[in-house]
Amino acid sequence: MKLFGIDFGKLILAPMAEISDAAFRKISRKFGAGLVFTQMVSADGALKNNFTTLRYLSFARNEKPIGVQVLGNDPKILGPAVKEILKFNPDIIDLNSGCPVSKVTSNNMGSSLMDDPKHLGKLINSMVKSAGSTPISVKFRLGKDLTKINIIESAKAAEDNGAAFITVHVRTSTGKYDERPRYEWLNKVKEAVKIPLVANGSIFSLEDALYVKENFNVDGLMIARGALGNPFIFQRFNTFTEKGFDPGPPDLSLVKETLFEHINLLKLEFGEILALDKAKKHSIWYLREYNGITKLLEKIFAVKDLNSLYELLENHFNKILSGFYPEEDRAIIQEKFFKRVLFWLLEDNYKILSKTA
Numbered sequence: 245m246k247l248f249g250i251d252f253g254k255l256i257l258a259p260m261a262e263i264s265d266a267a268f269r270k271i272s273r274k275f276g277a278g279l280v281f282t283q284m285v286s287a288d289g290a291l292k293n294n295f296t297t298l299r300y301l302s303f304a305r306n307e308k309p310i311g312v313q314v315l316g317n318d319p320k321i322l323g324p325a326v327k328e329i330l331k332f333n334p335d336i337i338d339l340n341s342g343c344p345v346s347k348v349t350s351n352n353m354g355s356s357l358m359d360d361p362k363h364l365g366k367l368i369n370s371m372v373k374s375a376g377s378t379p380i381s382v383k384f385r386l387g388k389d390l391t392k393i394n395i396i397e398s399a400k401a402a403e404d405n406g407a408a409f410i411t412v413h414v415r416t417s418t419g420k421y422d423e424r425p426r427y428e429w430l431n432k433v434k435e436a437v438k439i440p441l442v443a444n445g446s447i448f449s450l451e452d453a454l455y456v457k458e459n460f461n462v463d464g465l466m467i468a469r470g471a472l473g474n475p476f477i478f479q480r481f482n483t484f485t486e487k488g489f490d491p492g493p494p495d496l497s498l499v500k501e502t503l504f505e506h507i508n509l510l511k512l513e514f515g516e517i518l519a520l521d522k523a524k525k526h527s528i529w530y531l532r533e534y535n536g537i538t539k540l541l542e543k544i545f546a547v548k549d550l551n552s553l554y555e556l557l558e559n560h561f562n563k564i565l566s567g568f569y570p571e572e573d574r575a576i577i578q579e580k581f582f583k584r585v586l587f588w589l590l591e592d593n594y595k596i597l598s599k600t601a
């Protein structure tokens with residue numbers, strides 16, 4: 245389905261602090277993401293032309309269609325901030341009403357906006373008035389906790405104040421990532437509002453994406469953690485929906501080519517030094533499904549520069565190809581990955597938010 249000239253029949257790359265940078269967005273678009281988002285940027289920072297904020301929200305033409313996500317809680321700031329952001333010509337501007345990180349919620353931003361749907365409506369209204377023909381969207385969780393789910397009131401506030409569509413991450417704010425995704429709420433939201441609904445939460449595979457698409461009344465699917473080290477999911481989904489078959493996981497040579505391209509883009513975007521830690525993280529994500537990941541984890545943190553990283557990876561790919569590494573217990577690796585990935589990601593969130601929010 246095309247909405248505002250954007251193909252919502254394709255998977256959407258979620259905003260992710262420190263992850264949804266230009267490099268990852270370009271890779272995701274290359275593999276077929278229908279829409280990508282910047283990470284959240286502070287409305288105040290955009291208004292004041294803060295250097296870091298502008299850097300986070302800028303993008304290249306080949307990343308479009310792209311949405312810029314904004315964090316704020318004051319209609320007098322959000323409206324003018326939208327005008328500043330429009331200078332970059334994004335396809336969508338999204339209001340973050342879902343971030344549960346305490347640094348954000350304690351400033352009454354992110355998911356705490358859901359505590360007061362009336363105020364939320366005013367924020368959306370001020371953004372819509374400033375945005376002209378550019379659509380304003382809102383990204384929600386279900387509510388504060390399982391006893392205070394108020395996604396219906398929040399979705400209605402979005403619709404009544406001119407939001408073009410909403411995205412719902414089907415967990416509560418206090419549930420962070422520990423709750424099971426409650427997809428059943430998607431149909432209730434869809435019954436309550438007419439604007440398009442994008443589903444988000446725990447879509448890690450083609451099967452997960454098809455399950456949500458086929459069983460719930462949604463207009464689009466957004467994916468965050470499932471795209472880490474796996475931009476191939478965009479292509480698999482598109483091939484399945486357009487041609488009716490799953491091309492399967494990528495072969496190792498495509499994984500290598502894509503990881504190296506991703507690292508090169510990080511280098512271009514951030515320079516050698518800042519790119520290094522990001523490149524290490526992505527390397528682990530791309531390679532976590534393969535034997536030898538435990539060995540890679542042992543070595544990768546000692547790597548001091550990008551050239552040594554390329555060398556280590558080249559060697560690692562050769563060893564995987566030659567069957568050098570013994571079988572690893574996938575269940576243990578997956579469990580570690582989830583714990584570690586979230587640990588990293590949350591650490592990153594804190595770092596970034598303390599710098600810019």
Ligand SMILES: Cc1cc2nc3c(=O)[nH]c(=O)nc-3n(C[C@H](O)[C@H](O)[C@H](O)COP(=O)(O)O)c2cc1C
Pocket residue numbers: 258259260261262263283284313340342343383413444445446447466467468469470589590592593
């Ligand atoms: C590292 C990380 C950073 C995130 N940053 C943002 C953000 O800037 N804005 C936002 O709305 N959501 C953010 N999220 C939430 C995701 O967009 C998404 O809603 C959530 O991870 C659930 O989707 P998933 O199960 O596909 O990961 C972040 C999530 C992670 C893991």
